[in-house]
Amino acid sequence: VIPRAYLVGLGPIGIEVGRALRARGIPLAGAADPTYAGQPLGQLIGDGDAGAIAASAGELYARRVDGELSVAVLCTGSRVPQVAPQIEEALAAGLHVVSTCEELSYPRLRHAELAARLDDAARAAGRAVLGTGINPGFVMDRLPWTLAQACVRVEHVHVERVVDAARRRGPLRAKVGAGLSVEQFLEGVARGALGHVGLGESAARLAAELGFALDEVEETLAPVVGEGGVVKGVQQAAWVRSGGRERVRLELVMAVGAPDPHDRIVVDGDPPLDVLVQGGAHGDRGTVGTVVSAVAGVASLPVGVVTSYR
Amino acid sequence: VIPRAYLVGLGPIGIEVGRALRARGIPLAGAADPTYAGQPLGQLIGDGDAGAIAASAGELYARRVDGELSVAVLCTGSRVPQVAPQIEEALAAGLHVVSTCEELSYPRLRHAELAARLDDAARAAGRAVLGTGINPGFVMDRLPWTLAQACVRVEHVHVERVVDAARRRGPLRAKVGAGLSVEQFLEGVARGALGHVGLGESAARLAAELGFALDEVEETLAPVVGEGGVVKGVQQAAWVRSGGRERVRLELVMAVGAPDPHDRIVVDGDPPLDVLVQGGAHGDRGTVGTVVSAVAGVASLPVGVVTSYR
Numbered sequence: 363v364i365p366r367a368y369l370v371g372l373g374p375i376g377i378e379v380g381r382a383l384r385a386r387g388i389p390l391a392g393a394a395d396p397t398y399a400g401q402p403l404g405q406l407i408g409d410g411d412a413g414a415i416a417a418s419a420g421e422l423y424a425r426r427v428d429g430e431l432s433v434a435v436l437c438t439g440s441r442v443p444q445v446a447p448q449i450e451e452a453l454a455a456g457l458h459v460v461s462t463c464e465e466l467s468y469p470r471l472r473h474a475e476l477a478a479r480l481d482d483a484a485r486a487a488g489r490a491v492l493g494t495g496i497n498p499g500f501v502m503d504r505l506p507w508t509l510a511q512a513c514v515r516v517e518h519v520h521v522e523r524v525v526d527a528a529r530r531r532g533p534l535r536a537k538v539g540a541g542l543s544v545e546q547f548l549e550g551v552a553r554g555a556l557g558h559v560g561l562g563e564s565a566a567r568l569a570a571e572l573g574f575a576l577d578e579v580e581e582t583l584a585p586v587v588g589e590g591g592v593v594k595g596v597q598q599a600a601w602v603r604s605g606g607r608e609r610v611r612l613e614l615v616m617a618v619g620a621p622d623p624h625d626r627i628v629v630d631g632d633p634p635l636d637v638l639v640q641g642g643a644h645g646d647r648g649t650v651g652t653v654v655s656a657v658a659g660v661a662s663l664p665v666g667v668v669t670s671y672r
Numbered sequence: 673v674i675p676r677a678y679l680v681g682l683g684p685i686g687i688e689v690g691r692a693l694r695a696r697g698i699p700l701a702g703a704a705d706p707t708y709a710g711q712p713l714g715q716l717i718g719d720g721d722a723g724a725i726a727a728s729a730g731e732l733y734a735r736r737v738d739g740e741l742s743v744a745v746l747c748t749g750s751r752v753p754q755v756a757p758q759i760e761e762a763l764a765a766g767l768h769v770v771s772t773c774e775e776l777s778y779p780r781l782r783h784a785e786l787a788a789r790l791d792d793a794a795r796a797a798g799r800a801v802l803g804t805g806i807n808p809g810f811v812m813d814r815l816p817w818t819l820a821q822a823c824v825r826v827e828h829v830h831v832e833r834v835v836d837a838a839r840r841r842g843p844l845r846a847k848v849g850a851g852l853s854v855e856q857f858l859e860g861v862a863r864g865a866l867g868h869v870g871l872g873e874s875a876a877r878l879a880a881e882l883g884f885a886l887d888e889v890e891e892t893l894a895p896v897v898g899e900g901g902v903v904k905g906v907q908q909a910a911w912v913r914s915g916g917r918e919r920v921r922l923e924l925v926m927a928v929g930a931p932d933p934h935d936r937i938v939v940d941g942d943p944p945l946d947v948l949v950q951g952g953a954h955g956d957r958g959t960v961g962t963v964v965s966a967v968a969g970v971a972s973l974p975v976g977v978v979t980s981y982r
Contacts, residue, residue, distance in 0.1 A: 382824045382825075385824065385825065386824070386825070496822060500821070500822050501822075504818075505818065505819070508814075508815065508818045509815070510965075511810070511961070511962060511965040512806060512810050512811075512953055512958045512961045512962050512965075513958075513961040513965075514692040514695065514696070514957060514960050514961045514964055515692075515695065515696070632957055632961070633953065633954035633957035633958055633961065635949065635953060636949070636950040636951060637947060637948070637949050637950070638947070638948045638950060639945065639946070639947050640946040640947070640948060641946060643822055643943065643945060644943035647824060647942055647943035648822045648823075648943055650824050651821070651822045651823040651824045651942070651943065652821060652822050654824055655820075655821040655822070655823075
């Protein structure tokens with residue numbers, strides 16, 4: 363069954379998702395974004411007759427036909443509190459939800475009550491709610507736990523991801539603080555405006571999927587500083603300890619000119635596995651790929667907030 | 673829900689699977705193998721009280737308790753016609769089936785009628801039937817299609833796997849024809865006694881999972897010949913063409929002293945992916961890992977013959 367997609371949020375990723383959905387043959391019921399309200403969607407995402415861009419999600423969901431398999435694709439924000447009302451609105455209108463919201467990949471880590479409320483709402487509606495992307499959502503969680511399926515026993519998983527921010531679009535360079543002073547960087551971090559969102563979520567969901575209790579989930583964040591004290595990017599780590607032992611460690615560097623971009627997953631287990639994604643999985647295109655794949659396969663997702671996902 | 677496992681076939685892999693199930697905390701109802709009938713299972717797979725080894729699967733399944741979640745773990749053969757009656761017996765007794773049978777990873781490729789009959793029987797029984805292992809079952813099919821989930825579009829997938837047979841147990845060296853003359857090798861191939869079973873199955877299921885029609889599925893097999901005309905192993909390839917274009921190509925070398933053992937998955941798509949399993953995934957331990965993981969997760973498998981499996 364091919365679902366119909368309702369795209370909410372036309373930032374750079376939302377626009378790419380819209381184009382990719384069309385290319386994949388998934389019909390778009392339309393899109394909503396107040397910035398472009400009333401403009402033809404075809405102008406933004408290429409040819410097509412998905413009508414005028416709605417000013418709100420509610421206006422967009424009114425196009426839904428009863429009984430149809432429909433997915434709200436929310437490309438609107440990184441934090442669960444911000445996206446939760448949008449999820450509830452989509453569920454109430456009868457839609458499944460696939461979102462690029464980073465925290466939604468494992469919402470209970472930072473928002474236990476809200477996550478439980480969303481899970482209840484999704485179950486009551488008989489719909490799936492999935493946060494996905496390349497990271498969180500793939501290279502540092504789903505791919506490692508898929509690899510662990512080939513293991514009799516897993517002692518520890520270590521994932522490192524190095525991204526050269528110079529090869530990525532402007533918003534990523536801004537997000538990692540490139541060009542700032544250390545003082546400005548620290549101020550941005552304190553405001554929650556800088557850094558990668560979702561590393562702790564990846565660590566927690568990976569550990570949970572591997573069967574480890576989440577006794578401690580810790581995170582660190584620091585600037586990568588270049589010549590003259592100018593910030594080039596960010597380095598972050600997250601790890602999970604369970605029963606007094608570290609079980610998962612994720613390390614992420616996103617910096618302008620970061621040498622040797624790659625992803626590496628090392629499973630200490632039986633058998634051991636050492637897997638290298640040469641050059642690293644592309645962040646934006648990979649995120650679009652995971653979103654489009656999830657939308658295409660939404661009918662086979664379990665009901666509720668989906669955090670364990672193969 | 674933790675299932676109870678019924679192990680059928682106590683060859684080298686069956687014994688390793690039995691030990692791994694215990695280590696993973698999955699209760700073993702017992703095992704069946706006429707070679708060891710009447711002997712305590714604990715002697716073969718380590719401590720435990722799984723009773724005496726049964727002479728037949730039927731005798732073993734008689735231990736099943738009505739309403740329990742039970743899995744027959746069939747480590748008995750590589751070909752579907754050989755294993756099909758065992759699958760039907762297990763289904764009739766109320767068990768799910770997880771098997772190392774290589775052809776069962778995509779049974780419809782070579783045995784369309786039998787595959788349909790097994791699928792009907794499994795659906796009628798409300799049970800899952802899964803053929804798994806490291807290859808087929810993981811490195812050349814399931815792992816590549818998991819990677820493709822991060823792609824907006826896939827044009828072609830190329831997987832190569834190089835195994836140094838010198839580092840593996842005797843049965844593998846025999847299976848690849850190491851030490852034979854070319855004449856003996858070709859005679860063994862003609863008898864169906866030599867070579868890796870399942871490469872075509874991996875290619876077909878990977879292509880099917882990626883959405884490509886299986887217009888042509890082709891395979892080749894040749895000896896790797898060393899000094900003095902002595903065979904060192906086997907090199908095989910399988911590929912799928914769809915709509916006039918090659919979409920999947922798998923290349924496998926298993927030979928004594930094969931240089932640079934590894935698995936490599938190259939996805940030509942958007943984004944492209946180039947993934948290296950450094951040193952290669954271990955065949956036997958990886959197979960045991962996939963089997964134990966599948967048994968542990970059997971409750972979440974779909975009903976029927978499962979060929980698409982994340």
